[in-house]
Amino acid sequence: MLSRSRQLKFVRRQVLGNHFGAFKKIWHRKLNTKSFFVNHEHKSHKDTRSESIFSNYQKVGLVSTITLASAILLFTQTTPLLKNDSVITRNAKIIIIQDDDDEEDDDTLEEDDSSDPKDFAAKDEIRRQKAIVNKPPLNTIFNINDFEYVAQQILPLQFKGYFATGSEDEVTLRENHYAYGRIFFKPRCLVDVADVSLSVSPFGGDSADSKWNFDAPFYITAFAGARGAHEDAELNLIRAAKKHNVAYMIPSMSSFPIDEVIEAGKSDDGLHHHASYLQMYLSTKQELDNFPDYLKKLQVKHDSIKAVFVTVDLPVLGNREKNFKYMALADPSSVDEPVDWTIDQKENPPLTWDDIVKFKNATKIPICVKGLQCKEDVAKAIELGLDGCVISNHGGRQLDYSRAPVEVLAETQKYLKEKNISLVKPGTNKQFEIFIDGGVKRGSDVIKALCLGASGVGLEI
Template identity: 30%
Template sequence: MVFSEAFEGDETIFQAPPIPPGILTVTDYEAFARERMGENAWAYISTGTADELTLRANREAFDRLRLEGRVLAEMSGAHTRLSLFGDEYEHPFLLAPVAFHRLVHPDGELATAFGASAIRAGMVVSTQASVTLEQVARQATSPLWFQLYMQHDRAFTAVLARRAEEAGYRALVVTVDAPVTLRNREQRAGFRLPAGIEAANLRGLTPPPPPRAEPHESEVFRGLLAGAATWKDIAWLRTVTRLPIVLKGIMSPADAARAVAEGLDGLIVSNHGGRALDTAPASIEALPRVAEAVAGRIPVLMDGGIRRGSDALKALALGAKAVLIGRPYIYGLAVGGPVGIAHVVKILRTELEIAMTLTGCPTLDAIDRSIIWERSQTG
């Protein structure tokens, strides 16, 4: 894929520095990204929660899975197309919601949307985006979903949902797994948003009052959880939007089964990229149990730790309809702007197609658990 060094979108002309020579894999971007992002942004984007055990587990779990190669399969007409909520996608890679893209690129989410559209990748726009959801919608030509954090002001939350609907977003992704967080590496780095960067979609929201706990009382239970969402709030959200509602952060089969019973439209198996509950299992470890509980009644997606196209193949084999990537495309954005994002997705798609060929799967529908080499087969 070749782009010029500057290309014009609806809102701006994006400057695209050349991709450094030698970048052949998604992980090759990481060292270059750290250098260009600086330590403040790096501390925010790369960190996990607490001791970062789950952050590491997301990768290690993929590495433990083995694939069974298949030969002489008929691959004529092979493709990676799929359908989600009435939209057609050319491949199963979506960009996960990540806050404050302007931390790593001056055009922020506008550059991301342009790169995603160039490679025809769906994009989930964060509530905490550094440009407004309407600006992103004007820039994008690929389908957009809006990631919604429930705000303490439910009326403001309803306005956010309606804004997304009016701007043409195709689904609401409600993140439910991080009502409180503990990110020690970010704390040690003293992370602060630079001047001029804000959660643009939250302008006009009155901040919640600070916790007023006495020294012997809990700030978590008496303040930080104020306004945290419950199942009742998810039911309420259904009354204020016509968009499909997807819950992000589901790791428990019990929660998955309840989501189906409550009429949710989709789930994303996710441990928040290792940024929520430490010592939780890797997303790929939780995926089969969640998929079994859902039993095909609604789409199940997954994020967390995907760095190779073969990782996506493993996720699809274990029950995911599609996968989301987070840090990899942010690193691509930091290094190469929209070109970096398109390049990251292109690498992953090509690797997926190679892995599909070598496991005898001409389409995504042909991928199933039989291509995972089970331990019992090794004797």
């Protein structure tokens, strides 16, 4: 039997070896996304030009606008994370675009030989503070992979695992993005693209009411625990969404009361609140029973909530093994008695389609389901008169070996056509909206999803 500290050391090796060591390989080399950041000491830099399958098309503006817009949005959100701007020595960093060496070239990869878990946490904190000071300049961060890499360096140990890991072997987490890498464009030439617009009006929008059209087809998806990254959490997210006029899906497990988040999205003239979506988890019988009433009140109280998304891919919490290992690293006592996340299903009957129909009948707010994973379920949601869905597997955090949403989306569109199922709601100018999230890392991923018929694309930032 290993001593406690040796056990933790073993876990640490597993997590760091697996996660950070493989990080470049997983996210940068295998995906052929060749940019990442290192300190200036490293000499193996070969090329400073980024490769992009879009390079010939960027003049068109569409891709670059989406990429830039997402970068701006992410910038806005990540800035508070990346404190101490003033102490950055700009020339202390070099952006590496290509690195064929197998050398492990950053501080996170250092092996820690101490057997005391407290030592490890303390050392990690020193490393983290250094990473905050040495974070790369914002104008060298172009996509979500870049942001994630920086976040991995600067997030406190106890939140790293929560934000970044998937369930079990993380096959789905990786596949969600790899699937985008298997999709290629067939661009048509000599088309007038001088005047393109990225704006969208989901759920019919309301063209007379500009606050209800969004300037981009991507939105900030719901994620609980934002406070682990910044104290202003969801307040910052809705402010950024307002500033750039994109949708924000407020999570039911928000760190702030939902009213407060909505209030933070008030326009500068104080006349209206930023149009948002609201995500809901419903696990207990009481929550299910109360939800129709909640919806009725919500409709009266907050006209800025343009759709409610009930998350349906979390009947129980996914088996997030790597996150548990991170938790053990951050706080060894946390694993002594693992938390039981399961819900007594006899006392609390699980959510079913019947419940969703009840919700739909209780309100005029569009009701959508978040977390559908096959074409048959999308067809069922349309048939039941719902207003939309998100094809999603919770970012690979729930059922490992769920399929990549972008492939399910492609199949779904084909299926709906074959079965002659229309998205347009009879007698209205509205349509069933099919959103998608999972594995979206840059503007070209967004465009691929749109080309395959998505109404909008969720980004977990």
